Structure formats: C-alpha cells, structure tokens
Amino acid sequence: MDRQITNAALRAIRRILRATDQGGRKLAAATGLTPSQILVLQQIERSGETTPSAVASALQFGQATVTNIVDKLEEAGLATRRRSDRDRRQILLKATSEGCAILESAPDLLQERFRDRFEALPAWEQAMILAALERLGQLLDAADIDAAPLIDAGIIDRSLR
Template sequence: MERGRQALIALRRITRAMEFSARRLAKDTGLTNSQLMVLRILGQGEVTPGSIAIQIGLTQPTVTTLVDRLTERGLVARRRGETDRRQVWIALTESGKAMVASMPSDLQMSFHTEFTELADWEQAMVVAALERVAALLKADKIEAGPVLELGEIAPPQESL
C-alpha cells in the first residue's frame, strides 16, 4: 500500500507542476501551452495549419482554433497560397516575433531538454513506466498529443 501512495503522490506532483506552469505562462503571456507551441513552430518560418498539427500532435481543427485566437491577438497572420489559393499559410506578425523572442521557458521545454540528456536506456525506461501508468489509469486509449496542458478535457469517445 505504501508504494501505491507514493505513486499517487508522484502523479499529483506532476499534475500540480503542470497546473503551476500553465498558470505562470498564462499570467506572463496570456497564452496557453498549445498557443506557445504554435508560436515556437512559426518562429522557424511560415507553415500550413496541417504542418503545425503534425508537428505538435493535435488535430487540424484544434490548430485552426489556436490560430484563430493568435490571429485575434495580432500575433499571427494568414495568407492564401500563390499557386494554390486553397492553401493557407500562417506566419508570425511583428508582435508575434517579439512574443517569441521574449517567451519564457516552460515546463514542456525544460522537460524536453532534461529528458534528451538522459541515457537512451533511461529514456526507454521512463517512457515504459509512463505508458504503464497510463494503462493503469485506463488512459492508454485516450488520444493525446505531446502537449502538456491542463484545461477543459473532453471525455473519451466511445467506440461504436
């Protein structure tokens, strides 16, 4: 029973770290982790919403909503493709570039940096343990991208 309690405490610490990070980022920037990830991708150059969706593991409609919100804030702009008018390209505005340049480090970035510094066997061990925890929580079938963010969570869709 003691190990079970320790595991639950560790899970709660992870959840709280995510909550604190999201609150700090929202306070500092007014943006969510997902919005910050979109801005970071756009900091590398103009891309399509589909490309953003693939890079951060979210659906294209979700990315469209994120881009809508960033456009409303004047951080990104859309433009139609020159050869294919159906294609939409997203780029940072000058305000968006300034935001990216002054962006604070977040939990996800620091995790990624420290995780990649682990030995390959240790990375595999951590991933295996986390996947096992997800299975124990019956969360292994829930679709999720590599974005650490808390907020409104929709219940998993039932298979018909």
Template structure:
C-alpha cells in the same frame, strides 16, 4: 506496499501540479495557453508555415491546430495569407507582436522536460516511457486522446 502506492500518488500529484503551475506562469506572462504558445513557436520558427505542418509538429489534429491559429490571429500574433499561384494554399506567419510575445515568454514545461529527458541514456528513457505507459493503463487512460503538450485541460479550450 502502501508506502509505494502513496509515494507513486505523491509523484503523480507533483507532476500534475508542476504542469498546472507552468500553465499559469505561461498564461500570466503571455496571455496564452501552453498549446497556443507552442503553435506560435512553431509558426515563428520558419518564415511561413502551413496548417497541416503546424498540426504535425504540435502533435495535434488539423482542426485543433486551425482553431489555435484562429485564436492567435484574433490576437494579432499571426497572420494568414493565401498562396500567390495556388489560392488554396494558406500560409501562416508570426507578426512582430507575436515575436515580441515569444521573446518574453517562459519556457513551456515540455521544453524543460525534452531537454532533460534527451540527456538520459536510451535504457533510462525506455524505462520511463514503459513506466508512464503502465501508469496510463492502470488509470484506464489508454483510450484518452492526448497530444504531447504538458498542459492542464483540453488542448483547444473554447
């Protein structure tokens, strides 16, 4: 039984380490955190986006999305504009510099995971989700707020 415990802990450590290494690779290549890169990808994927839509697509709260957009805007990677007819609306667009950063950026780990995971049969996906949820429960992590971004540390580092 100890062998299974040890094997499980090694597998968890490998997952954590892969996440950490990918976050460092993304940061070295782009100067961005993984959540910032994901938000930049979301913004660049359409002509313009609203903060609430960015938050929904990134799986984070609107305040977190706004903070991430603030950081991207400060770096000149996105810009905000007000709606012409309704000044309450805010639109976020990627700048040319933001698009250049995306072109040179490595794939965030969640893209690699999503591509591989989606190729699995439904029963295997369900089994993996159940096992991961059980691991979370074993680690008393059920109440921890988490977004679907594979990154180390908080999504919005201040």
C-alpha cells in the same frame, strides 16, 4: 509497506500535476496564452511562413486543433493568414511582430525542459520511464485517451484571453 509505496506514487503523480498547473499559470500570466498556443506560435515563427498542415504535422496536433488555435492567435493579433500567391487554395501563416515579442517574453515551457532533460538520459532509462508512464496510463484507464505530445492538462485549443 505497500501503502507507503502507494502513497509515495500518488505524491509523485500529484507533484507532476501541480508542476503542470504551475507551468501553465506562469505561462498564462506572462503571455496570456496556453502552452498549445505558444507551441503553435513558436512553430509558425520558426518556419517564417508555413501552412496549418505543416504546423499540425510538426507538432503532432490534429488539423482542426491547429485551425482553432490559429483562429485565437489571429484574433489576438499574434499571427496572420493569407492565401499563397502560387496556389490560392493554400493558406500561409506568419507570426506578427506582436507574436514574436510574446515569444521573446515567454518563460520556458515545462515540456521543453522535460524534452531536453529526457533526451539527455541514456536510451535504457528513457525506455524505462516511457514504459512506466504507459503503465501508469493503463492503471488510470487513460491508455486510450487521445493526447497530443504536450504537457498541459486543459483542453488543447482552449482560450485564456
């Protein structure tokens, strides 16, 4: 019986990994971007004009990670950087019209579906799932791995284009 439960748990983990991979591939095929790049571009677009530190804070990404992602978005013509007129030390980010068009055509992110469905669960069930996921991380020796709140298996600031 224990082996059957273990195998069922391994199948569930595998399904999650495959869903993550399929979601990333679908997003890449539609936009040429990674989930983290889409999230950064969405945050920039939502804000109208914003700073890299505001994006990093909103997404709980590291400042260096956001800088690397913005470099790629700017290179692709999806976002721009400019110095603030009020404070020349401050850099402002803005989505380009091409960046906005990419966001319009992008499929739903797996993590958005997860967030919406997870937040609709009762608090006790959210706590139970979180505890199980944290315990799973411990079982896989992954508890101390630094990770942004992002459903994506790849390096967060990698490039697809």
